[in-house]
Amino acid sequence: MEQLIATTLRTSAPIALVALGGVIAWRAGIFHLGLEGLMVIGAFFAVAGTVATGEVLIGLLAAIVACLIASALFWVVIVPMRANAIIAGLGLSIIGVGATSYLLPVLYGKRGILEVDQGLWRPITGVQAGIAGALSELSVMVWLIPAFVLVVWVLVRRTSWGLRLAAVGEHPFAARSAGVDPARMRLVALLACGVLCALGGAALSLGSIVAFRENMTEGRGYIAFTAVIFGGGGPIGAAVASLFFGFAEAVGIQTQLVARDLPVPSQFILMLPYILTIVAVFISGLAAGGRSRLPGAFGELRDG
Amino acid sequence: MTTEAIPSAAAVPPVGAAAALAVHGLTVRFGDLAAVEDVGIAFAPGRIHAVVGQNGAGKTTFARAVMGLVRPAAGSVELAGRTLPPGDVVAARAAGIDMVHQSFALPPTFTVAEALELFVPAPGPVYRRSTMEARWERVLRDAGIEASPRARIRDLPIETLQALEIVRALAGRPSLLILDEPTAVLPPPAIERLFARLAAIRATGVTILIVLHKVREVLELADTVSVLRHGRLVLPPTPASELTPARLGHLIVGSDATAAAAAVAEADAIEEAVAGAPHHAADAVPVLRVSGASTAAAAAEAPLRDVSLEIRPGEIVGIAAVEGNGQRALVRAVVGLDTLSAGRLEIDGADVTRAETLERRRRGLRAIPFDRNSEGVSATSSLWENVTIGELLRPAPGRRFVTPGRLRARATEALDAWNVRYGSVDQRAGELSGGNIQRLIFSRELGADARLVVAAQPTRGLDLAATAFVRETLRDLRDRDAGILLVSSDLDELFECSDRIVVLLGGAVAAEFRSPFSLAAVGAAMVGATEPGR
Numbered sequence: 037m038e039q040l041i042a043t044t045l046r047t048s049a050p051i052a053l054v055a056l057g058g059v060i061a062w063r064a065g066i067f068h069l070g071l072e073g074l075m076v077i078g079a080f081f082a083v084a085g086t087v088a089t090g091e092v093l094i095g096l097l098a099a100i101v102a103c104l105i106a107s108a109l110f111w112v113v114i115v116p117m118r119a120n121a122i123i124a125g126l127g128l129s130i131i132g133v134g135a136t137s138y139l140l141p142v143l144y145g146k147r148g149i150l151e152v153d154q155g156l157w158r159p160i161t162g163v164q165a166g167i168a169g170a171l172s173e174l175s176v177m178v179w180l181i182p183a184f185v186l187v188v189w190v191l192v193r194r195t196s197w198g199l200r201l202a203a204v205g206e207h208p209f210a211a212r213s214a215g216v217d218p219a220r221m222r223l224v225a226l227l228a229c230g231v232l233c234a235l236g237g238a239a240l241s242l243g244s245i246v247a248f249r250e251n252m253t254e255g256r257g258y259i260a261f262t263a264v265i266f267g268g269g270g271p272i273g274a275a276v277a278s279l280f281f282g283f284a285e286a287v288g289i290q291t292q293l294v295a296r297d298l299p300v301p302s303q304f305i306l307m308l309p310y311i312l313t314i315v316a317v318f319i320s321g322l323a324a325g326g327r328s329r330l331p332g333a334f335g336e337l338r339d340g
Numbered sequence: 341m342t343t344e345a346i347p348s349a350a351a352v353p354p355v356g357a358a359a360a361l362a363v364h365g366l367t368v369r370f371g372d373l374a375a376v377e378d379v380g381i382a383f384a385p386g387r388i389h390a391v392v393g394q395n396g397a398g399k400t401t402f403a404r405a406v407m408g409l410v411r412p413a414a415g416s417v418e419l420a421g422r423t424l425p426p427g428d429v430v431a432a433r434a435a436g437i438d439m440v441h442q443s444f445a446l447p448p449t450f451t452v453a454e455a456l457e458l459f460v461p462a463p464g465p466v467y468r469r470s471t472m473e474a475r476w477e478r479v480l481r482d483a484g485i486e487a488s489p490r491a492r493i494r495d496l497p498i499e500t501l502q503a504l505e506i507v508r509a510l511a512g513r514p515s516l517l518i519l520d521e522p523t524a525v526l527p528p529p530a531i532e533r534l535f536a537r538l539a540a541i542r543a544t545g546v547t548i549l550i551v552l553h554k555v556r557e558v559l560e561l562a563d564t565v566s567v568l569r570h571g572r573l574v575l576p577p578t579p580a581s582e583l584t585p586a587r588l589g590h591l592i593v594g595s596d597a598t599a600a601a602a603a604v605a606e607a608d609a610i611e612e613a614v615a616g617a618p619h620h621a622a623d624a625v626p627v628l629r630v631s632g633a634s635t636a637a638a639a640a641e642a643p644l645r646d647v648s649l650e651i652r653p654g655e656i657v658g659i660a661a662v663e664g665n666g667q668r669a670l671v672r673a674v675v676g677l678d679t680l681s682a683g684r685l686e687i688d689g690a691d692v693t694r695a696e697t698l699e700r701r702r703r704g705l706r707a708i709p710f711d712r713n714s715e716g717v718s719a720t721s722s723l724w725e726n727v728t729i730g731e732l733l734r735p736a737p738g739r740r741f742v743t744p745g746r747l748r749a750r751a752t753e754a755l756d757a758w759n760v761r762y763g764s765v766d767q768r769a770g771e772l773s774g775g776n777i778q779r780l781i782f783s784r785e786l787g788a789d790a791r792l793v794v795a796a797q798p799t800r801g802l803d804l805a806a807t808a809f810v811r812e813t814l815r816d817l818r819d820r821d822a823g824i825l826l827v828s829s830d831l832d833e834l835f836e837c838s839d840r841i842v843v844l845l846g847g848a849v850a851a852e853f854r855s856p857f858s859l860a861a862v863g864a865a866m867v868g869a870t871e872p873g874r
Contacts, residue, residue: 196463203447203458210445212409214459215430 038170040290045171047289048282049178050075050240054260055267055274056188057232062269063192064225065205069125070110072257073132074103074230078237080136083248084143086152092242095152099234106132107230111223129257137250148250155246156238177239181275184232188271201225236260262313266320280316284309359418360385360547361406361437361516366415368401368571375401377571379415383564385515388538388548389577390562392555393592394803398571399551400442403518406549407439408432419516433461438509439518442525444501445508446493452476452504453489459508483507498663499530506537510546517541519550523557527662528831528863535561554832555585555592567591593804625689626650627704627792627823628674633683635669635847642666642847644673646683649842649849651792651823656814658838659827662866666847667827668710671796674825675707676700687792698734704791708781708798710827712774716781719770723762724751726769727784758783775806782813793817796827811837831862 054075061068078099085091085098110128114121144150156175163169192198203211204221211218240256241248259281266280267273288309295305359382368376376398383389393399404410406417411427418424419435446455453476457463473489480487485503487496496504502522509517519538523531538561542548552558558565559580565588567575575591628651635643641664651657661667672678674685676697685693687703697705709715717726725732728747751765760779762772769777778798786793795814799807814824814837828834834841835857843851843865851865 190466194468195466196457196460197465199450199454199458202450206449207445207447209441210447210455210458212429213407213439213441213445215433215461 038167040286041167042170042173043286043289044279044283045178046174046244046282047285048279049174049181049243050236051256051260051263051281052181052275052278053177053184053236053239054233054257055263055278056184056271057229057236058261058264059188059192059267059269059271059274060201060225060232061229062264063198063201063205064222065208066114066222066226067121067125068226068229069122069258069261070106070128070132071125071229071233071261072253072255073125073129074106074233075237075240075257075260076129076132076136076251076253077106078103078234079241079252080139080237080248082234082238083150083152083241084139086154086242087144087150090154092154092156095242096235096238099238100231103230103234103237104227107226107233108223111226115219115222133251133253136248140248140250149247150249151247152242153246155242155244173244175239175243177235177243184235185271185275188232192271233257262317266317281309281313284312284316287312358385359383360420361549362418362421363406364416364418366402366405366417367413368398368405368410369413374571376405376412376568379568379571379573381566381573381576383547383549383577385420385547386542386545387563388542388550388561390558390565390580391549391551391568392553392558392565392588393568394553396570396803397568397592399553399568400520401571402568403439403520403549403551406432407437407518409439430461433512433514436513436515437518438512438514438516440502440505440509440520440522442521444505446501446504448492448494450493451489452480452487452491452493452496455493455504456489456508456511459511461512479507479511483510498525499527499533502526502534503537506541510541514546516547516549519548521551521553523552523554525663525829527866528859529867531557553592555588558588559583559585569594624653626652626686627655627688628825629684629686629689630670630674631684631686633670633673633680633685635673635678636681638669641668644669644680644683645846645848647844647847647849648683649852651825653821653823654818655839656818656824656826656837658834658841659825659844660831660834660841660862660866661827661844663829665866666844667796669847670844671707671710671794671825671827674792674794675705675709701730704789704822705794706785706787706790706792707794708778708785708796710796712777712781713770717769717777720768722766723755723760723769723772723780724748724765726780727751727754727765730784754783755780775802778802778806778810782810786813786817788820790817790822792823792825794825794827797829798826799828799830799833807833831859834862835859 054071057074058068058071081102082095082099084095086095089095106128110124113119113124140150141147156177158172158175159179160168160172160174163172192201200211200214200216201221203214204216204218208218211221237253241252260278263274263277263281266277267275288306291305291308292302362382364380366376366379367374379402391399391402401410405412408424408427408429408431416423416426419437422435424435425431447458450458453469453473456476456479457467457472476489480489483503485500485507487500487504493501502525522534526534538548538550550562552562562580564577565575565580565583566573566577567588569592574594630650631648633644633647637643644666647666647670649657659667659670669678673680676692676695680693683693684691687700687705690703692700692703713719724744724747728751731747732742748765755762755765758779760772760776760783762776769780772780793814798810798814802810811833814826817824826834826837835855838857839855841853841857841862842849843853843862845866845868850868853862853865
């Protein structure tokens with residue numbers, strides 16, 4: 037039980053951070069399928085920066101800078117150059133996974149995995165037994181998730197900046213009439229999203245495993261994107277959805293450990309998280325009554 | 341009628357230094373097209389100034405350039421003697437200009453308070469919902485608007501949305517208020533209220549610039565009138581009292597004879613009885629009989645509730661309703677896009693309640709849909725495919741294969757017969773102008789075998805010449821004994837074309853009128869202000 041809780045929190049934290057970034061992009065009307073790419077870039081540079089300097093903070097900074105650059109390029113492609121955001125986003129994800137897999141042997145002469153001798157600070161230490169023991173493997177990033185959710189929630193739901201952001205996503209002409217430049221707003225939104233994706237990637241590679249593996253995100257960026265939709269485009273919904281996805285994954289991991297002797301093929305156990313996810317999305321769809329939560333001008337990136 | 345002398349565009353009357361707004365040499369280009377060309381104009385303070393013209397005359401572009409929403413290629417805008425930086429909304433609003441947009445700048449999922457807060461120029465960083473809502477509640481109450489600040493924009497009726505836009509625009513205490521086609525979306529009683537509201541705003545010293553295209557409304561409301569044609573100023577601000585509807589009509593359309601005639605007709609259509617008595621036989625089998633029809637609840641508008649109506653051969657029945665009161669549900673039900681939850685539909689006496697659209701079309705149903713660009717044509721398909729889609733879906737007996745060559749020839753013939761202006765039958769339908777797309781749809785829908793024509797907003801967005809053509813075509817169809825269901829938000833059009841008008845309110849039949857129609861009675865029935873009529 038303790039293990040299930042700890043695993044849920046550990047696996048959901050990176051997804052939640054990326055999903056919070058996705059919420060900001062979503063509200064600006066951007067269908068951001070590049071989250072996966074940004075997350076893996078963040079994971080890689082967090083480890084690379086730490087290996088190079090021996091400082092975790094420098095690693096975090098490297099991840100943020102790399103994701104800011106990638107996000108700015110993504111903006112150039114989809115806003116001034118008007119490329120299709122979905123295709124460009126998928127491209128960013130593929131490039132992110134490919135480029136980090138390529139840099140690994142080129143920079144470090146290693147195949148598959150780059151280990152590092154230190155990770156993010158873990159607030160609970162020196163305990164072995166019980167719930168505290170299980171939670172001691174959680175990094176500071178996990179404990180900070182509620183604060184991140186609160187900050188993003190205030191930003192999008194209680195500031196005039198959040199209103200202007202939502203107006204750009206939903207009714208760019210209204211935003212322009214109010215004196216907001218939709219293109220600049222989308223850049224700011226994508227940069228903020230990039231920072232959160234960098235932290236999400238770092239939470240993955242410097243959290244509990246403390247190493248970068250090739251394609252280590254394994255689709256978690258896409259899961260985060262799903263969490264944005266599942267959560268109705270709001271930060272609290274996205275965080276709850278991320279928690280649920282983390283729980284589904286934890287159930288899968290725990291069942292594998294427990295059910296080793298059961299006469300059920302292991303493939304079915306591996307499917308469990310995905311089945312849970314499909315059921316949950318289906319139920320939430322029913323609950324929404326078939327009403328689309330997409331903003332009006334969604335994904336068109338018009339100026340008005 | 342002879343063309344009257346047109347004053348030179350350069351002759352701006354001497355409003356001088358006292359001008360509320362002065363525009364010099366304003367030119368706006370979209371690609372190669374000059375939407376507004378070398379317009380110089382000045383408006384006196386504290387008046388209502390109308391800028392009129394046909395669709396595409398550059399009125400909206402002119403207004404948006406003044407607002408800073410469009411960056412001009414040349415020229416300058418001066419507010420009370422101070423030149424504004426070009427294409428800068430923030431500067432224009434700070435200087436005291438604000439604008440009420442035709443389709444509103446209010447995001448649908450926002451609450452009323454959020455939508456109004458969005459336009460506050462220098463807001464505090466973090467707000468509290470309760471204080472923000474209380475603040476806007478006071479503003480709304482002072483303006484006499486009954487809307488909760490917590491209501492969602494998408495749930496509000498159009499008249500309330502427009503009132504909100506006006507409140508929003510006035511919140512910054514502008515000295516110049518611009519309104520873009522504010523009457524286009526309103527039923528007649530609401531237009532009266534809008535005009536009263538504008539007169540009250542003028543009384544506070546605000547200068548009002550209003551973009552309109554209906555001659556009657558212009559002369560009723562405005563202190564001065566200016567006319568744009570093809571992006572050029574053809575009449576500088578002239579007192580409305582010096583203008584007649586006929587003269588204004590001529591200035592608006594220029595030398596185009598058909599359009600000029602239509603403009604003059606439009607100017608006094610309101611008093612005019614329907615030309616020629618309808619010649620339908622009262623005892624003929626109805627082309628369309630709808631009895632007790634109801635539909636399932638829909639998100640955007642009222643479903644049909646127990647609607648019964650008949651259209652006889654050679655009759656045009658107009659549907660008058662404020663947007664969202666069931667006219668779209670009725671069209672969808674008749675065309676076969678929605679099935680009835682109760683009731684019965686007959687075309688020429690045959691029960692088609694459960695019949696598919698193709699089956700209904702086989703019986704002579706034809707439709708001109710609400711949105712011609714998305715429902716009427718496939719914008720990315722070629723012209724010949726769009727014209728011959730009926731045969732592509734259901735080949736003529738004995739023809740198993742599609743022969744594009746033959747269909748291209750057929751399409752060429754049909755398009756030429758309806759005077760569609762196009763380059764090649766292989767070009768995409770989306771490249772045509774609105775009027776030409778409508779002609780294309782007519783060429784497909786209004787052949788000799790059309791028995792029942794559902795015409796939804798057939799003239800929306802068309803200029804006067806194209807509008808005149810559409811109305812003439814509908815009357816020709818009536819003369820060929822077809823039945824026509826005409827849905828339009830333009831009451832002048834309904835009055836001019838219909839033999840009968842059925843008013844829908846909340847998805848139910850509220851009243852039925854025969855010509856000659858009374859604007860007051862139909863308008864009152866549309867908003868539920870009277871007992872059912874005759």
